[in-house]
Amino acid sequence: MANTVHLQAPDISCGHCVKSVQTAVGELSGVESVQASAETKIVDVTFDTSVVDLSQIQAALAEAGYPATQI
Numbered sequence: 796m797a798n799t800v801h802l803q804a805p806d807i808s809c810g811h812c813v814k815s816v817q818t819a820v821g822e823l824s825g826v827e828s829v830q831a832s833a834e835t836k837i838v839d840v841t842f843d844t845s846v847v848d849l850s851q852i853q854a855a856l857a858e859a860g861y862p863a864t865q866i
Contacts, residue, residue: 797827800849802838802863804856809833812861819859823847838863 807816816831816838825846830839838861840852849865856863 796844797841798844799839799841800852801866802840802853802856803836803866804831804838804861804863805836806861807831807833807836807838815859816856816861819855819861820852823851823855826852837866 804816807813810833813831813833817829820826820829820838820840823842825843827841827843828839829841831837838856842852853863
């Protein structure tokens with residue numbers, strides 16, 4: 796089942812950050828799409844809840860240097 800979460804990642808500040816976030820989260824199995832914005836500092840992730848969960852997505856973001864909280 797697909798679910799979309801909206802995460803606040805205050806350390807996103809440029810295009811490179813956006814690309815890093817999209818790569819880190821997009822590589823997770825079960826992630827269907829990742830949209831990140833340097834302007835709003837929001838990451839929208841659509842994922843299959845039977846394959847990956849929110850904590851794994853947040854861990855991937857933190858490991859990439861962009862800790863995020865659900866909004």
